Amino acid sequence: MALYKVIDDYLPMKQYEALYNYMTSYEINWKFIPYITHADNQSTEGSQFCIPIQSDTTGLYDPHRLYAPILNKLNTLAILRVKANLTTQTERVIESQLHVDYDFPCVTAIYYINTCNGYTHFEDGSRVGSVANRFVMFPSSTKHGGSTTSDQRFRMVINFNYHPS
Numbered sequence: 080m081a082l083y084k085v086i087d088d089y090l091p092m093k094q095y096e097a098l099y100n101y102m103t104s105y106e107i108n109w110k111f112i113p114y115i116t117h118a119d120n121q122s123t124e125g126s127q128f129c130i131p132i133q134s135d136t137t138g139l140y141d142p143h144r145l146y147a148p149i150l151n152k153l154n155t156l157a158i159l160r161v162k163a164n165l166t167t168q169t170e171r172v173i174e175s176q177l178h179v180d181y182d183f184p185c186v187t188a189i190y191y192i193n194t195c196n197g198y199t200h201f202e203d204g205s206r207v208g209s210v211a212n213r214f215v216m217f218p219s220s221t222k223h224g225g226s227t228t229s230d231q232r233f234r235m236v237i238n239f240n241y242h243p244s
Contacts, residue, residue: 083217085207089190090148095212098145102163102192102235109165125166125173125227132237133161149190149214149237159185159240166197166234169227177202181219185242188216192235195228199236209234 090098101107109128132146133139139161141147146161159181177200180187189199191213198206199215202222207215209228217223219240228234 082201082203082205082221083207083215086214087210087212089152089212089214092212094145094148097143098148099192099211101143101145125169125175128165128167130163132163133158135159146237149239153188153239153241154244155241156244157242159242161237161239163192163235163237164225166225166227168232169229172196172198172229173227174200175224175226177222177224179220179222180238180240183219185219185240186216187219187221187223188214188239188241190214190237190239192237193231193233195231195234197226197228197231197234200224200226209236 089095107130109130111126112129113126131137132141139146139158150158150161189207191209191211193209194211195209197209199209200206200223201217207213225236226234
């Protein structure tokens with residue numbers, strides 16, 4: 080796999096709109112996390128809100144089957160973790176620390192819920208812009224980080240970690 084693969088218009092528009100409307104609704108219970116990558120980075124990278132969608136401890140939470148279209152397209156052997164992240168608007172774009180999701184062979188994928196001037200950045204200096212309904216995937220051992228946004232009220236993504244089939 081190249082460093083990363085980007086797929087625009089990942090979901091059909093009706094599915095994307097249903098997911099966006101759900102993710103930005105009162106029905107969602109966001110959890111505040113006072114850091115983005117690690118507790119030691121609290122003073123340098125800000126905070127975020129998260130939704131644990133699937134993990135080995137929570138199982139999959141998809142009451143309206145809105146994540147299913149993404150999960151079905153992944154063609155996975157096993158899903159390790161799915162979580163949504165939301166960072167709020169900052170005066171200037173702030174990058175989170177570079178990190179790896181897992182240090183064993185698997186795939187990280189990011190689905191972008193909204194368009195903003197935030198992005199995912201990589202150790203080599205490249206970036207993938209936050210564009211609504213965009214999907215990017217790369218080896219989980221790839222150092223990467225997210226960012227805040229300065230031109231919208233929030234930046235929202237869903238992160239997937241999985242073993243491909």
